Amino acid sequence: MPKAAVYQGANKEFEIREFPLTKPQKDMALLRLVASGVCGTDLHILNGKLGIEPPKVIGHEFVGEVVELGSESDTLNVGDNVIATIAVPCEECLLCKTGDDANCVNMGVTNGGNPYDEPHFWGGFGEYNYSPIKNLVKIPKSINPKTASVFACAGSTVIHAFSLAKRANVDLENLKTCVVQGLGPVGMFAVAYLASLKVENVIAITGRENKKREELAKSFGSTKIFSLEKNTFEEIDGYIKSVSGGLGADLAVEASGNKDAFLQGIDMLRNRGVYLVPGQYSNSGTIPLPPQVITFKALHIIGSSQYSAVDIEEYVKFLEENRDLHPVIDSMITEYLLSDINKAFENAKQGKNVKTILVGG
Ligand SMILES: [Zn+2]
Ligand SMILES: [Zn+2]
Known part of the structure; x- marks a missing residue:
């Protein structure tokens, strides 16, 4: 069975757990992990600076391949590479209605679920992920999805x-x-x-x-x-x-x-x-x-805090227009298997890596 790293609380190690895959619900997609970045925010969560209730599958920089779609999509097909954003703005508050959905006052997230409840793979630190189709931004085939993962959040x-x-x-x-x-x-x-x-x-x-x-x-x-x-x-x-x-x-x-x-x-x-x-x-x-x-x-x-799906689209466009930077971006990567997440966090915390990413396998 595929694995997810379950957050156990501040200053505690992640536990690697196996969970079964289920069919994606309506308007949801099932994604297979290509690369999931460890962001500064994740380090803050681990050291207790940002309060998150365990157990959770945290991680918000999931780049994956579409395995199955719960509903038909005009823009996405099985096999496409995507960046999944965890942000779920309410679409109803003043901020959302005036183009500021990044700062929605009722902001929800896709990775808030309990990993022991279906569909288990809520967040970024798993070998699979379930995300709403509307939270996915397509990465064109001409861009290596691992390259795109490096600045998925920061960019x-x-x-x-x-x-x-x-x-x-x-x-x-x-x-x-x-x-x-x-x-x-x-x-x-x-x-x-x-x-x-x-x-x-x-x-x-x-x-x-x-x-x-x-x-x-x-x-x-x-x-x-x-x-x-x-x-x-x-x-x-x-x-x-x-x-x-x-x-x-x-x-x-x-x-x-x-x-x-x-x-x-x-x-x-x-x-x-x-x-x-x-x-x-x-x-x-x-x-x-x-x-x-x-x-x-x-x-x-x-x-400025957070970002919207349009910013991720702009980021992907930036990557398309600045191909000469791709080798430099790739040289930032230090890669770990998802099952080695505790080592990855330890090294990231010590500042050993420029960009830490987790991969499946
Ligand atoms: Zn981040
Ligand atoms: Zn809102």
Whole structure:
């Protein structure tokens, strides 16, 4: 029987359990695992920073192949590769009705079920998954689904943050100097995204010195990389000023999740600068921020959490349009069998892997 990794609670190991497959219900699809990413959010769940009631099959970056459809679909066939999103917006609240379903106030998830209840394979960390057909985004055959799995969550997260910037009339075509704080998957994709916008200076800042991450950021188009271990904030800020005519950054992306990074981001921005903040996903504490700076510099701060199916579609389009990046994306992968999930989490927690993915077998 196929396996799923069952979450047992914070700071506990996953248990590998076998469950039978059933026929997908109406409007549902049965998917076979190709790759399921371990995201920063999953690490937060495991260390107790995000409360989830066990037992659950967590994981929200499932990429799989359609095995069976519970209803006919206009867009999907058996054998297609898809990214499954877990988000189930209510479609009725004010947010949903005004194009903000990513921030639905009654948001549901597909991976909330008890694994001991049918159809067992609710979430991402299983050899199979049941998802509503409308939660599936097709990956064209010309894209390796494993490649698509790498930034399935992080890429869509970044694209959503930029879509909010567009909706706020930020002129993304004329950015000249941008900063990305943090070089985890969200930061890495932000670098690639800014480089695709032909931004002249894409400056990346990483907390810990890490040769591999720095090489990757360079391959994704970063023009300058600083490490807070090696470089002082004054050096970094001085560089940003020097390439921006003394002004500061046009736009910064907070992708580190570190609370102190927020103050530094505020400092690095120019007057009327734009701060995208998709990276503070768990409570990292408070900071002494003088609100006067926001007024005085007339800053534009845009928070962003979650993403919609349209953002995943945009992400897949990005992959189609940036094929030269695929080998770089593939080089980020460290792959584990689903049954080795505890080792995968241990290594991911220690920062050994750039992107951890689980595969079947
Ligand atoms: Zn995620
Ligand atoms: Zn809603």
